[in-house]
């Protein structure tokens with residue numbers, strides 16, 4: 001029995017020495033040290049030994065078992081470290097390597113302009129309209145009738161306004177002023193809203209005109225609203241949007257839904273007032289229309305003009321963006337030219 005144990009020992013040591021990785025070591029360990037290995041079976045046959053032999057053989061088995069386990073543990077440690085090192089080396093990340101370029105999107109210059117203007121008016125106490133009151137497909141009633149635009153007014157002509165072929169009285173709105181009418185008919189003063197959105201006009205497309213563009217409408221109705229307040233609000237808007245240094249002028253004008261009406265010009269950004277092709281030689285560029293809400297409009301939406309008054313204004317978003325960023329062609333906003341859009 002002693003010989004057998006020594007023979008197994010020699011064999012096992014030799015095989016352990018020969019292993020080159022964890023997997024091989026595991027196999028050798030199974031073969032010599034597992035429960036049903038030959039070596040383990042020797043322990044079971046100890047019961048057949050004489051009482052004198054038992055302690056001798058027992059001690060030998062223990063010694064060999066400890067020796068083999070220690071060898072396996074040492075090798076195991078060695079291989080583990082070696083394999084870990086190899087793995088670390090293989091999976092090493094070169095942090096000096098260039099990363100992949102992930103292009104970031106840009107906020108469209110029109111969205112950016114709308115956001116900026118809405119933020120300014122929020123700051124001046126105007127809330128964003130409920131979009132339900134500002135639809136793009138609209139009844140003539142809200143786009144024209146309730147805004148005091150007479151039936152025979154040229155703006156209603158099919159040349160300017162897109163009518164829906166099979167729906168009588170339905171148009172693509174030609175102005176965001178439709179939102180005024182809907183807001184007033186659906187709520188009571190005080191009303192202080194701002195309404196940005198798309199509008200449509202049957203124009204021939206050029207550097208200055210597109211048949212889809214954006215406007216922002218504002219409306220303030222309350223007791224004792226005055227023209228002085230209109231000027232205060234719009235001057236502050238111009239100051240915040242363009243910066244304080246931009247000269248501004250008010251010109252009297254006409255809109256069917258306001259009385260009196262004004263148009264506001266700012267000094268031409270291109271020529272600084274000297275006169276150039278952009279401002280047709282005048283030195284000024286119109287940026288918005290405004291006025292005191294016509295009493296007829298208030299009556300039409302069941303607001304008593306004896307108790308309430310208001311002011312309204314409307315501005316073109318493309319025009320305001322073109323002036324601020326010195327863009328000379330409105331079509332640039334609509335043709336998805338990356339070189340243009342990336343600048344914003």
Ligand code: DAH
Pocket residue numbers: 174175176177217218255257258288289290291311312313314315
């Ligand atoms: N709706 C007008 C347009 O499209 C702009 C405008 C002018 C709106 C005066 C108003 C206003 O609210 O009071 O030309």
